[in-house]
Amino acid sequence: MIHPMASVDPTAKLGKNVTVDPFTMIHEDVVIGDNSWIGPNVTIFPGAQIGKNCKIFPGSVIAGIPQDLKFKGEESTVIIGDNTTVRECVTISRGTVDKQTTIIGSDCLLMAYVHVAHDCAIGSHVIVANSVQIAGHVSIDDWAIIGGSSAVHQFVRIGMHSMVSGGSLVRKDVPPFTKAAREPLSYAGVNSLGLRRRGFSSETIAHVQEVYRYLFLNSMNNSKALEEIEVNLPATKERDEILNFIRSSERGVMKGYIN
Structure with a gap:
């Protein structure tokens, strides 16, 4: 299931029925769970732990070193849960000395061009739409939805079952069960439909x-x-x-x- 034009370090641990498409590079100290698909032109750096039944689409970079000037090369990880889909050109940075890991839960969808910075913790069943930029140390709880092209400030927390409107600048915490919209970001009702x-x-x-x-x-x-x-x-x-x-x-x- 590994294409001959893919490069997989012999020490990487791949589960059963893992598919790796051409021109993808998987480094040492990587774990990928059963039945996952790694598309073409993906780069997975050391420290990545990817669950079962995941789909990683072309151009994505998983566990790249943080874009943080305080990072000194310490060992850290990216952990992605089961059944999560990472679409085209998503970048997920590994952790720093602060939390030492960046976490993406199970059953999540990260759409194209999303960036998840170091030390973030994203829960399960979370949807992050196209081109959302998430700064370091952000926490997003289960079942939250972040609209496309939003930017989330570092250290912000977004509560469970909340929904953030597309194009939002998220500078403050978004409480659970709410809809957030407008500029500056403000309460737009309860996420009743969700x-x-x-x-x-x-x-x-x-x-x-x-x-x-x-x-x-x-x-x-x-x-x-x-x-x-x-x-x-x-x-x-x-x-x-x-x-x-x-x-x-x-x-x-x-x-x-x-x-």
């Missing part, structure tokens, strides 16, 4: 909307809104996910609704 598609009940979605009314639509600062939510709204998994996200935010969260 939540319904994933089996959330109407009651749960209404509850999430009520939480965000306190946070973004009632003209209270975040500290006061969090207090009011805890007093007035019943504790649920979704409510507590939102509260914990807001409280743990280091960069601050995006703005509320802007007319």
Whole structure:
């Protein structure tokens, strides 16, 4: 399954039924899981660990050294979960001494020309559309969707089940279950359609909307809104996910609704 015009280091560990197309180079210290397809003209550098049933399309570069001037050649990795698709010309940098790894979860889709910088942690079932540029140390939680040509500032966190509009400049954290749009990036409602598609009940979605009314639509600062939510709204998994996200935010969260 390895084309004779591909170059695969003999110490690389390839699982069963792995296909490697021509003009691809796979370096030492690489692991690729069963049934994965590595297309033509792909470069996989040392430190890459790719799961089962993955598809890596032409021109992609996996586990290149970080574009970080503080990087001193330390050993680090890129870990990609099972069933993830990496489309054309995607670049994923390996970690630095900070976290030592860059992680892409399972069942993700990274569309063409996406860049994922060093020390990022992307969850599972995440969709990153064409030409999104993700700076270092970014965290993107499960089921998030990032619209095409967006740019995500370093150290930003994007919450689970959120959706970021195409062309966005993401400078602040995006809380879970929300839609983010406009410039500067701000709250554009709850991602109701996405939540319904994933089996959330109407009651749960209404509850999430009520939480965000306190946070973004009632003209209270975040500290006061969090207090009011805890007093007035019943504790649920979704409510507590939102509260914990807001409280743990280091960069601050995006703005509320802007007319």
